[in-house]
Amino acid sequence: xxxxxxxLTKSIWVFHVSAGSCNNCDIEILDCLTPRFDVExxxxxxxGSVRHADALLITGAMNKKSVPLMKKIYEQAPKPCVVVAVGxxxxxxxxxxxxxxxxGPLDSILPxxxxxxxxxxxxxxxxxxxxxxxxxxxxxx
Amino acid sequence: xxxxxxxxxxxxxPGLIFSxxxxxxxCWIDRKVSARLQWRVGPPWHQSITDIIxxxxxxxxxxxxxxxxxxxxxxxxxxxxxxxAAILGWSILxxxxxxxxxxxxxxxxxxxxxxxxxxxxxxSRNPLASVGASREMKMVLAYELPFxxxxxxxxxxxxxxxxxxxxxxxxxxxxxxxxxxxxxxxFLSIIFCIQAKLGLVPFxxxxxxxxxxxxxxxxxxxxxxxxxxxxxxxxxxxxxxxVIILFMGRDLSPLFMILKFVGILVIFILIKNTNxxxxxxxxMRFFWRVPTLLSAVAVVLNLKEK
Ligand code: SF4
Numbered sequence: 143x144x145x146x147x148x149x150l151t152k153s154i155w156v157f158h159v160s161a162g163s164c165n166n167c168d169i170e171i172l173d174c175l176t177p178r179f180d181v182e183x184x185x186x187x188x189x190g191s192v193r194h195a196d197a198l199l200i201t202g203a204m205n206k207k208s209v210p211l212m213k214k215i216y217e218q219a220p221k222p223c224v225v226v227a228v229g230x231x232x233x234x235x236x237x238x239x240x241x242x243x244x245x246g247p248l249d250s251i252l253p254x255x256x257x258x259x260x261x262x263x264x265x266x267x268x269x270x271x272x273x274x275x276x277x278x279x280x281x282x283x
Numbered sequence: 284x285x286x287x288x289x290x291x292x293x294x295x296x297p298g299l300i301f302s303x304x305x306x307x308x309x310c311w312i313d314r315k316v317s318a319r320l321q322w323r324v325g326p327p328w329h330q331s332i333t334d335i336i337x338x339x340x341x342x343x344x345x346x347x348x349x350x351x352x353x354x355x356x357x358x359x360x361x362x363x364x365x366x367x368a369a370i371l372g373w374s375i376l377x378x379x380x381x382x383x384x385x386x387x388x389x390x391x392x393x394x395x396x397x398x399x400x401x402x403x404x405x406x407s408r409n410p411l412a413s414v415g416a417s418r419e420m421k422m423v424l425a426y427e428l429p430f431x432x433x434x435x436x437x438x439x440x441x442x443x444x445x446x447x448x449x450x451x452x453x454x455x456x457x458x459x460x461x462x463x464x465x466x467x468x469x470f471l472s473i474i475f476c477i478q479a480k481l482g483l484v485p486f487x488x489x490x491x492x493x494x495x496x497x498x499x500x501x502x503x504x505x506x507x508x509x510x511x512x513x514x515x516x517x518x519x520x521x522x523x524x525x526v527i528i529l530f531m532g533r534d535l536s537p538l539f540m541i542l543k544f545v546g547i548l549v550i551f552i553l554i555k556n557t558n559x560x561x562x563x564x565x566x567m568r569f570f571w572r573v574p575t576l577l578s579a580v581a582v583v584l585n586l587k588e589k
Contacts, residue, residue, distance in 0.1 A: 146336070149333050149336040153330065153333045180323040182326055185327075193504040193508070196337070196341075220343070220504040
């Protein structure tokens with residue numbers, strides 16, 4: 143088990159879910175893969191299919207259309223799978239708090255493991271969040 | 284005793300375990316060189332191994348559909364790819380002891396991983412996977428003709444020996460095949476074919492991450508995905524080995540072997556990193572024109588020499 147967890151933290155494949163974001167958080171996530179930040183050094187890869195994912199990066203304000211789909215995506219991911227909330231919208235609804243078409247913050251819908259605040263979070267903040275995630279996963283062993 | 288030895292040859296060296304390890308290292312070279320070309324640092328050397336261990340520890344989800352075929356397909360591809368690695372490694376170690384017509388066996392077995400991808404994708408009943416499967420099928424039709432023509436050209440050159448050991452021995456006496464004009468043409472064409480066989484970028488339409496989200500592999504997770512990744516890794520080790528046997532079989536000492544292997548691998552990686560993906564129809568048109576023509580010219584030149 144120990145061994146497996148160690149391998150998991152060294153090779154996190156992320157799947158990126160946009161639940162109604164303004165697209166800025168998504169751009170910052172892609173920034174992490176550019177030569178300047180290069181998260182592939184730590185084995186982190188963006189994958190196209192949720193079946194390959196170890197972590198779901200969820201951005202955006204959880205509108206009514208995307209929440210059922212997001213739940214479905216979470217169920218489709220092979221476990222163990224962690225959920226990372228990226229951006230102020232996913233954390234606390236941000237400026238869409240009293241909007242008629244949002245369902246509530248992400249942690250009221252799915253179990254969230256790591257929160258990365260910011261509007262949008264800087265790539266450094268995202269990497270810091272991942273480091274915290276790795277520490278958390280290893281601490282539980 | 285012989286049986287134990289052949290089982291050892293298949294399972295450990297130069298077969299399954301060795302080829303998996305070498306293939307994972309080849310994968311790492313691929314990722315590292317790609318990263319350096321893009322001014323990134325790239326993953327550490329054990330990254331591909333870690334990926335596989337992680338995938339083995341994850342849940343395997345079966346989609347509705349043929350469960351048996353769904354899990355059979357990756358095993359099929361992986362076992363046949365490692366069998367090819369065993370046969371090629373064996374004939375490099377003992378060129379005099381290879382069995383007759385092993386080249387034909389190798390050609391058939393090299394096709395099985397592609398068939399496995401088509402089978403697994405169809406069994407998963409995913410619409411995107413079926414798009415991937417149909418593209419893979421077209422790709423096989425496209426690259427198989429020039430690939431086999433190039434191999435035939437080399438068979439004719441080694442005075443009609445359909446045997447890996449004899450092809451190596453022929454080159455030992457008459458110089459590497461690549462040094463002749465017809466050999467060079469066949470080499471060029473086979474490089475393109477192998478790029479497609481390995482599913483590397485200009486010809487990776489069947490697995491396009493950005494448009495059909497992993498295509499044929501979209502429903503695979505855990506064990507199945509790990510096996511497909513291993514198949515890819517083993518193929519990445521076998522195909523350059525196959526090229527070395529066919530075209531550069533003169534000096535097979537370990538040092539030269541590694542140099543040639545890495546050299547050929549880097550050619551694939553450079554092509555991969557400098558070209559955008561071709562649409563499937565463009566890829567087919569390309570294969571049936573340029574490499575087929577090159578291989579056909581090589582065959583004709585060799586026939587004339589004989
Ligand atoms: S947190 Fe800010 S940048 Fe991110 S989706 Fe919300 S509004 Fe856009």
